[in-house]
Structure formats: C-alpha cells, structure tokens
Amino acid sequence: MTDPAEMLAGPFGLLPDLIRLHAARQPGKRAIADGASELSYAALDRAMDRVAAALQRDGTAQGQAVAMVSYPSVAQAIVFLGALRAGSVAAPIQPSATPAQIAGMIADSGANLVFLDAANAAALAGETLAARAIRLEALEDWLAPADAKPAPVTIAPDDGFNIIYSSGTTGIPKGIVQSHAMRWQHFSRNKEAGFADAVTLLSTPLYSNTTLVSFLPTLAWGGTAVLMAKFDAHQFLELAEKFRATHTMLVPVQYQRIMALPDFDRFDLSAFRFKTCTSAPFKPELKRDVVNRWPGKLVEYYGMTEGGASFILIADEFPDKLHTVGRLAPGHEAKLLDEEGNEVPPGGVGEIVGRSPAMMSGYHGREQATRDAEWFDADGNRWIRHGDVGRFDEDGFLTLLDRKKDMIISGGFNIYPSDLEAVLAEHPAVADCTVVGVASEQWGETPVGFYVPRAGASESADEIRDWANARLGKTQRLSALHVTNELPRSAIGKVLKRELRDRLAAGEFA
Structure with a gap:
C-alpha cells in the first residue's frame, strides 16, 4: 500500500509504516521542528531506522520499554518514534517528578536504556538508575550507522505502543499502557481535523497524552509538528506567526496566559484552523474570549x-x-x-x-x-x-x-468544589482559586479555599470568604480562605490539591 490516507481508512496499521510512506511521497517536507533543528520526512524515516537498529544492537527486546526523561525536542521525538519501529514501547517520563520518583518510574518500566537531556541528566546525578543512560546531546554517537536497517518486527494490535505515567505528588505514579490498536483509533478518527497539511504547534510535554493526541496524528497524516521545550505565552505567539501554525493543543492555563497578553491582537494568527483544549477545567468565559478573538475552530475534548x-x-x-x-x-x-x-x-x-x-x-x-x-x-x-x-x-x-476523589462530604452532604470555585472566581479581587476538603472533627470534612489576589486588590481573605459564603448554600460555606502567590499546578495545568492539603497540614497557611 502506497497511500497513507488509504491505510488510515483501514481497520489497523502502524505509525512507523505511515511515516515511511510519507517519506516516499513527500521526502523533503518538514516533519518535526523544535526551533533549534528540524527534520524532513525522509530524514525522520532514516533516523527512526538508526534508532531501531541501535536499540536491537543494545539488547532492547521487542515489547520492552525505552525510557526518556527530556523536555520536548527533535531528539526526544526521534527516540520515541524509533522505539516504535523496533517494536519496543515508548516510555516518556515527566521531568517535573522528584528524582526519586523518576528513578522509580524508569525501574518500573523495565527499560534497559534511558535517554536524558542535559537538564535532566544533571537533576538525576545523585540517583542510581536501573537503566543505562544515553545523553540526547550525544545521540549521534549512539545511533547505528547512517545506512543501518533494523531487523523487521511483527507488531500486533494489542502490543504496547507507549506507557504514560499518571501524575502524582507521592509514591511512584501508575504506568498506563496504551496499545497500537488504541493509538490507531486516535489517528484514523482524525480525518476531519485536517492534519495532512497541518502545522501543529505544541507547547506541552511528550510524556502527556494531551500532547500525543495531536503530535502523533499530525505525523500519521503527514503534517508538520513544531515542539516547544517550555511554554512561554509570547514565544508561543511568535512561533505561531513564524511557522504559520494551523493547529495547536493547549491546556486552559495556557489559553488564559496567552489571552491576557496586552499585545495579543498584534500577532497574525490568521493561519489557525483548529485549536483544541483538554486536561483541566476550561472556564466558559475563557472559551468565549478565545472564540471571539482567535481565528479558527475551538474544540474542547474531555x-x-x-x-x-x-x-x-x-x-x-x-x-x-x-x-x-x-x-x-x-x-x-x-x-x-x-x-x-x-x-x-x-x-x-x-x-x-x-x-x-x-x-x-x-x-x-x-x-x-x-x-x-x-x-x-x-x-x-x-x-x-x-x-x-x-x-x-x-x-x-x-x-x-x-473529581470523585475531590468531592467533599460535610455533615453527610455532598459538596462539589467546582461550585464553590465558581462563586469565588466572581469576586473582582480573585485572579485564581481552588477549594479542597480537609478533615473536620465536627463535620467529617470541611471546604477550605485558596486564592491568588489580583494586582492592587485590597480586600482581606476573610472579607472575600464572607462575600462568597453569603452567596453559597448553608452546607457549602467555606470554613477558611487562604491567600497564596500562585496555585501549584502540574505541567499540563492541573491544580495539585494534594500539595495544598499537605502545605496546610504543615502549618504554612497558619
């Protein structure tokens, strides 16, 4: 089969095979860029062969994990995709975890090799790793020769495609195994999204499914993926203008920071056709602002x-x-x-x-x-x-x-923190907020709020709490409200409520 679209219309196929077809049909087209380097489809296809051959040379078995701890880059993408061609399982790991957690996830994955960028190699210098470390800056030295070809492998639909480790603030996060069949569903159902001629700008990490559900279909359909190592609102708009980005996936806090820029309207974003969002609550008023001021369709996925x-x-x-x-x-x-x-x-x-x-x-x-x-x-x-x-x-x-685990049961009543957060967010002095449940001898649990004040706000936390409680039901009322400079968030924008509970228990907000 020589037509990628025909393959994608079928019941099952493999991403490495699609990339091979794109390399044959459009060898010079840009496949991946990261601001510092880029690869055409022909160059990406050759690099995947070299990675796969090197993995087989170094004893990585089919079905075995290949671990990566890196900020998004062309080099990380090459390893991820090359692992798939070898029949191995890509295991990108979040750099935001503690060094001990990262070492634990590498061990849990069963990988015999882990690929590290410079920043994460330094962060893990004090840890004993269960896998041999390869530096991404020296990837060329590790790769198989330029003309190397891996031994062919047969991959079944239920075989592992990747492992994604769930977020967590304590212990070793759980590894979520996704199969080639599951990923194929993500690719094939995206025909209407227009990825074939897309330029997809991504500023979230490759260890997150938030990123992969746009990054992987872009390559499956033959588009161009542009990776940002770290998100910066201004840099995002500059890159969008430079590359004439057509697609993006952003989390709500990123949309919020971009739309709040005073000079947002000076950037030429007219090439955008498809903007998506997932991973965290997306406020209706923010959705409305994006729809009104940013060209292209806005689609939220849950x-x-x-x-x-x-x-x-x-x-x-x-x-x-x-x-x-x-x-x-x-x-x-x-x-x-x-x-x-x-x-x-x-x-x-x-x-x-x-x-x-x-x-x-x-x-x-x-x-x-x-x-x-x-x-x-x-x-x-x-x-x-x-x-x-x-x-x-x-x-x-x-x-x-x-979240079911975040629901507060106070005095036998179910309290949903999002209801309280919606009221708090209406106060003009509140820039950001969240509500968590904490233990209470009298009620079992009681709601406690945390907020980031707007610049120049003069109201006290007690005044804002009283204002909110006057608008909440009797069983919903906040027992306390604490001010903080910022809410702790994961790399994809989720508020880390457990961290706030731990800080509260440690007396930080006393």
Whole structure:
C-alpha cells in the first residue's frame, strides 16, 4: 500500500509504516521542528531506522520499554518514534517528578536504556538508575550507522505502543499502557481535523497524552509538528506567526496566559484552523474570549489517558453550551453510576464510566489498580471509571461537577468544589482559586479555599470568604480562605490539591 490516507481508512496499521510512506511521497517536507533543528520526512524515516537498529544492537527486546526523561525536542521525538519501529514501547517520563520518583518510574518500566537531556541528566546525578543512560546531546554517537536497517518486527494490535505515567505528588505514579490498536483509533478518527497539511504547534510535554493526541496524528497524516521545550505565552505567539501554525493543543492555563497578553491582537494568527483544549477545567468565559478573538475552530475534548469515553465540544457551534464538555464522540458510550454502581436516572448526578475502541490495556504491572479502574456491566462489557462526577442535560451535553476523589462530604452532604470555585472566581479581587476538603472533627470534612489576589486588590481573605459564603448554600460555606502567590499546578495545568492539603497540614497557611 502506497497511500497513507488509504491505510488510515483501514481497520489497523502502524505509525512507523505511515511515516515511511510519507517519506516516499513527500521526502523533503518538514516533519518535526523544535526551533533549534528540524527534520524532513525522509530524514525522520532514516533516523527512526538508526534508532531501531541501535536499540536491537543494545539488547532492547521487542515489547520492552525505552525510557526518556527530556523536555520536548527533535531528539526526544526521534527516540520515541524509533522505539516504535523496533517494536519496543515508548516510555516518556515527566521531568517535573522528584528524582526519586523518576528513578522509580524508569525501574518500573523495565527499560534497559534511558535517554536524558542535559537538564535532566544533571537533576538525576545523585540517583542510581536501573537503566543505562544515553545523553540526547550525544545521540549521534549512539545511533547505528547512517545506512543501518533494523531487523523487521511483527507488531500486533494489542502490543504496547507507549506507557504514560499518571501524575502524582507521592509514591511512584501508575504506568498506563496504551496499545497500537488504541493509538490507531486516535489517528484514523482524525480525518476531519485536517492534519495532512497541518502545522501543529505544541507547547506541552511528550510524556502527556494531551500532547500525543495531536503530535502523533499530525505525523500519521503527514503534517508538520513544531515542539516547544517550555511554554512561554509570547514565544508561543511568535512561533505561531513564524511557522504559520494551523493547529495547536493547549491546556486552559495556557489559553488564559496567552489571552491576557496586552499585545495579543498584534500577532497574525490568521493561519489557525483548529485549536483544541483538554486536561483541566476550561472556564466558559475563557472559551468565549478565545472564540471571539482567535481565528479558527475551538474544540474542547474531555476524556482520560486510560481511555473510556471521550466528549467533544465545538465551542464555535454551541455558544450556549460553553459550561459543558460537549457530547459523546462517535462510537463512544458513557453511563453515570450512583454509589452502589447503578445507573442514575435522567438528569441525575453520578460517576462517569465509559467505553470505546480506545481504552488502555491496563496499568503496567498493577493488576489490582487495573481492576479498580474497570467496571463491567450485566453483559460483561468492560468500561473504564473516569473518576469524575457529572450530569447530562436534555441535549446530551455533559457538565462536569468534580473529581470523585475531590468531592467533599460535610455533615453527610455532598459538596462539589467546582461550585464553590465558581462563586469565588466572581469576586473582582480573585485572579485564581481552588477549594479542597480537609478533615473536620465536627463535620467529617470541611471546604477550605485558596486564592491568588489580583494586582492592587485590597480586600482581606476573610472579607472575600464572607462575600462568597453569603452567596453559597448553608452546607457549602467555606470554613477558611487562604491567600497564596500562585496555585501549584502540574505541567499540563492541573491544580495539585494534594500539595495544598499537605502545605496546610504543615502549618504554612497558619
């Protein structure tokens, strides 16, 4: 088969084979760039061969993980994609974890090689690693010769494509194994997104599914991926203008910082056709601002790295549904369950479970954790628990209320922090905020808020708390509100509520 589009219309195929086809059909087209270097499709195809051959030379077995700890770069992308051609499993690991956690994830993955950029090699200098370290700056010295070809491998749909380690602030995060079949679903369903002639600008890391669901389809369809090592709002707009970016995936906090720039409107963003968002709550007013001021379609995705059900909100087409995360993606199913595992009636609130052709194989080496994430219906069908609580409206649009684990049970009442956060955010002195549940002898749990003040705000935390409590129900009222310079967030913008609880328990906000 010589036509990538024909292959993508089929039931299953492999990303390395698609890249080989693009290299034959459009050898000089830019495939990947990172601001410092770039590769054409022909050069990328050759580099993948050299990586795959070197992995086989160094004893990396088919199905074995290849670990990477790096900020996004062309070199990291080469290793990721070359590992797939060797039949190995790409295991990008988050540099934002502690050195001990990173060492633990490398060991957990079972990799015999780990690829490090300069910054992360320095950060891990005091750790004993379970895998041989290869420096990405010296990748050329490690690669197989320029004309090397790897031994061919046969890859089945259920074989591992990548391992993504879930975020966490303590312990070793769980490794989510995604198969080639799951990834193929991500590629083939994206025909309408227009990735074939896309220039996709990405500023989130390659260890995150947030990035991979745009990065990988861009290459599958033959577009160009431009990687940023670290996000900077101004630099993002400069690169978008320079490369005439057509597509991007950003998390809400990145949209917020970009739209807040005083000179946003001076940048030429007219090439944009497709902007997406996922991973964290996306405020309706921010969605509206992006729709009004930034050319191109805005699409919000809600789903899980583990798979399950995905929801899609085309913000431009549904301006009255911006408080939701949209409707089910084609071929996906979802239910809402009560505490006993029964489906809730229409209009009810429940835990989201979903199923689709795109679901994880399981957590790497953690059978019990995998079982805990699964739910089986009466017919034996496998569903994935999303861990979120939500409600469907009469049109089938899903409104998220909160993470199930973040729901506060105070005096027997269920309290959803997002409801309290929405009220706090309305105060003119509040720039950013969150609410967590903390232990209470009287109520079991009680809601406590944290906020970042706007520049020049004079109101005290107590005054803002009283203002909010006057607008909240009796069972929802904040027992305390603390001011902080910033909210701790993960690399993809999620507020780290556990870190705030730990800091509160340590007396930091006393």
